[in-house]
Amino acid sequence: MSEDGTDDRTAHLVERMFSGDRVALARLMTLVENRAAELPALMSRVYPRTGGAHVIGITGPPGAGKSTLTDRLTARFRALGKKVGVVAVDPTSPFIGGAVLGDRIRMQSHFLDPGVFIRSLASRGSHGGVARATRDVIRLLDAYGSDVVLVETVGVGQTELDVMRLADTTIVVLVPEAGDAVQVMKAGLLEIADLFVVNKADREGAERMKSELMQMLHLRPASTWSIPVLLTQAAADVGVDEVLRALEAHRGLGQADPERARLRRERRADDLIDLLDEELRRRLAVGLDEGADGLARMMDAVRGGTLDPYTAALRILDDARTLSALLMRPREQ
């Protein structure tokens, strides 16, 4: 075990990842996805190498064609000689297992390309765990030397909105039949979009949806970036070049924007709170489960319903000795 808490094996994995070893990268991603206790130590080694990648979020309702667009953009970036990372955030599907990833087959051509690294993250667990794992996987891909990291969500909900906050540029993909623009607004997508794509634009209603979106965008406060609404048929590779150009234009702008600089500052402070909170939550769960400091009887009462969790929480928070026993345990050496 080295001084900073990573064991030598992990430190070695990080070094191998820096030198371009894909197997090492995959193993580090597994550590990150499992939220291993050594995660802060691992990531503190990785962090100094981050900041070079353009992180592009791709979200929208199921069936909008996000995977296809991701595939097309990957091909474009590869043609430009760029190294690409792809993160697909999929919900858990415990009894179907890997089967739902079948449509990743579309990405199959890229699997054999050493310039592309693809990772599916199951969005198991709650409490912000998915967004945290995604954040750290993006950073691994960034430190690995990816020029572009594409982050695709399957669902569209609060967690997916959180994931999109990790992106430098966010694409919201819709289809003409996805409902009217009001549904988009209701799903919170209007606030996060840097770029709208109306995919499957050969279908009826595409132009109507585009003009509805543009009308809604006029309600936004004036900004240095005017959000484009682009029509694509990703499956037929139509309109993808325009998406690429808009991505580049948005990136060029983003670096200088003072509002984005402020958000970056706040995000770093939030990251610190998240990391501390994650470790404390881990200690809480372990300590309560083991019945630390005589808590076993209290936990039985809570599980059995004879003591409500609110009253139990108050008792623990009011008892400095118990709280300290739960939280201040020395880290395992």
Next chain:
Amino acid sequence: MSEDGTDDRTAHLVERMFSGDRVALARLMTLVENRAAELPALMSRVYPRTGGAHVIGITGPPGAGKSTLTDRLTARFRALGKKVGVVAVDPTSPFIGGAVLGDRIRMQSHFLDPGVFIRSLASRGSHGGVARATRDVIRLLDAYGSDVVLVETVGVGQTELDVMRLADTTIVVLVPEAGDAVQVMKAGLLEIADLFVVNKADREGAERMKSELMQMLHLRPASTWSIPVLLTQAAADVGVDEVLRALEAHRGLGQADPERARLRRERRADDLIDLLDEELRRRLAVGLDEGADGLARMMDAVRGGTLDPYTAALRILDDARTLSALLMRPREQ
């Protein structure tokens, strides 16, 4: 301030709520939604009165007709003389504000009915905050004496799946054009559904979607509950009685199911961890922001990007005195 940490005014609000005061209920909901520090004390008073309501979750992609179905079910339950609570979980829409709630106008007839209480929860913030606020708002409605609590989400993603875990019975609402059944599986909806509703069933593809869903359901392990797939046209009030019957049948079953009893036990333990974690996270955020115990310089370095958050987290976790100063601060009396 009384012994358990609620101030007298809050204790008084709780008493008024128990006696049927809607204004008191609304104020308590605001305290809960704002995650007031006195929340555990407040909820420990409320909790003993909970357990009587049938909590019904309604989720599915935007535009599927969830609000309309909620409206129709509310009318049915009212006709049966039942007291109904409705919680609508809406994503934040900071610059549009309340406008997106315009479609709640559909629920307008119920707003004037003293037997119905409707609350919209903005899903602002992350870190499980929405699911927590929703859980506590459901409990307030339960303790208020609601026979049924309908919980409707706008989006469909990880947070929405978490919210649905709070329900005794979950309805997944789809429309024929929502894509094929594989999309449903991808969005994680198959695992949480106790009941599928294919709404707008007069449209093309409804029967096909129904048979696809039923085929997928055959892949599930055998269970005491066979998940029905019902066709509705909620706007025309067609098929709603069948939904109601399925809800009642599922409820009758749910009480006795040993698997559900086990989940309830685990959920109570999780609730306790959540409550403790929420308070500790609050203390962390305040302490770091105020630069407790000389942390101000470290926070500046983190915000400015000269110290990465992972290294900062390790330093704090390794320093028992600082950690203690952050977490063990006495509660304000």
